[in-house]
Amino acid sequence: AAGCSMADMAQIEQVDEAWAQLSQILPVEEAVTPAVYVNSAADLKAFCGEHGGITCTSSNARRVIEWAWARREKILFFPDEHLGRNTANKMGIPREEILVWDPFLPDGGNTPEAVKKARILLWKGHCSVHQMFQPAHVRYFREKHPRIKIIVHPECHEDVVNLSDLCGSTEFIIRTVSAAEPGSIWGVGTELNLVNRLKRRQPDKQIYFLSPTVCQCATMFRIDAPHLCWAMENLAEGHVVNQISVPDDEKYWARIALQRMLDVSTPA
Ligand code: SF4
Structure with missing residues (x-):
């Protein structure tokens, strides 16, 4: 199946764990809005929906951060550190208010004081391409x-x-x-x-x-014409191949996170 190596850098168990660790430092449900890039699994979108959060794209990341800050003082932005950092830089957020959360370290590799001071927590994930x-x-x-x-x-x-x-x-x-x-x-x-x-x-x-060496996205390249043709021919014959099933509660919460993003992105 196709996938995205960046999306795989945040797993729901890690995000649950980060949320639990944050709750030891501050009242997480009142203080932190989770925001996930749309290149992510449905369970992460559902996590955001359920915890007052939102999804974002590279086009609307700034508006999403502003939306989040209007509600809670901090944002947990995952899984791409760089989209979050570059957006925060463009918004003029001071560096000391931007913190990296490494999911493989206790408290993301930060002191509780640093977490309390930060306004944006960036998940340590990246797009390898x-x-x-x-x-x-x-x-x-x-x-x-x-x-x-x-x-x-x-x-x-x-x-x-x-x-x-x-x-x-x-x-x-x-x-x-x-x-x-x-x-x-x-x-x-x-x-x-x-x-x-x-x-x-x-x-x-x-x-x-912009690179003398070729760096293709191996996962994106799996969505190609022969595979699309194969999937459609199977569908025409009544076989569903590579079916993706999302549990109903995940669908419900993921849709809420997506709808919040659509509302933020649509001009009033
Ligand atoms: S280029 Fe590939 S790895 Fe990077 S975000 Fe896009 S799909 Fe994911």
Whole structure:
């Protein structure tokens, strides 16, 4: 089955444990809003729904953080540390208010005092594909193409984001590069398939994948035309293959977390 190595970096048992540890330090249900990236298992979305939390995407992470802070003083953001950090950086949150929660260490590797002081707790998880982009790659492409604009996804490390010209969601990257001047040069730091698609659709621009080494998303690549065709042919013959079943209570709470995000994202 397809999956996402980043999503797998937070398991429900670990999140339950983190919540229990936080409850030893502060009144967690009143003080912390859990927020999970939509690239996550249904049980994590359900956890957020049940504990007053919300889901988010790379497009609405800022609005979700603002929504969470309007309700409770802290946010537990998982599983991608970098999306949370880059969003917090863009919002001007002081570094001392941003804490990393390592699920493999007691209290996430923090002192109770540090947890009490923090406003955003970032789960120590990452997308292995976006971690491949390094500051050296940005420098390499800038030297080679002095007119290049560097655009990256917020799942990249902050050191890469800080050296880039622009940072934003997949939708932002597509919109920005598509609207750029013909002849412009772009270094794009996100998943290879998307960069290749942009290259095909924008032949009047020079578009480079922001790494000299190829880093494909092995899990995303499992969703390919032959497998889709196989699943659809089976469906046409009345066989359901790779069926995913979500228990009713999980569906109920996951939907609540998703609905909160949709309400936050929809302009009034
Ligand atoms: S690129 Fe792959 S591993 Fe990274 S977030 Fe997307 S699906 Fe997950």
